[in-house]
Amino acid sequence: MALRKAENPDVTAEPRVEIPMEVVEPLCAVFRRKLKAEGLKYTPERARILDMVMQQEELFEADRLLQELRASGFRVSKATVYRTIKLLQDAGIIQRVLFDQDQAHYQLVYGRRPNDLLIRVDTNEVIPIDLPELIALRERLCREHGLVAQSHRFQVFAVGVDAG
16 A cells, blocks of 8 residues: 655644754664674675665655665565564664554664654555654653653554544
């Protein structure tokens, strides 16, 4: 099922507050460390998949990633793509965004500002939302519990008023 990006630029009422994200180490190093911990190698296929993931600006599906890899002339199996996506998730580099029962979607999260979403499940429209107060709440909750936030995920699943 295809994603539909929201067309309405007026969804965000407040100006975007830039939250600096500090990348402690390069994605490649994070992924290599995860692979080493699992007793796996950093292969050319995994490197190319990571590179293609880093090029994704929006949500992506594993099958679309596979198509893009193959269209670029790179030979890789579907199994390798799916296994690598799971490893990237486990390493905290990408995050699964499940809003479609048929297909999981992913987003790059390491070193990026959290991407909060309003998801219309009746139309598959994905509307990015900006809630500076959510980040403030996240920081306060972590501080109260002696923790430091690394990231968060906020997704609202909704249907149109007339949908039911």
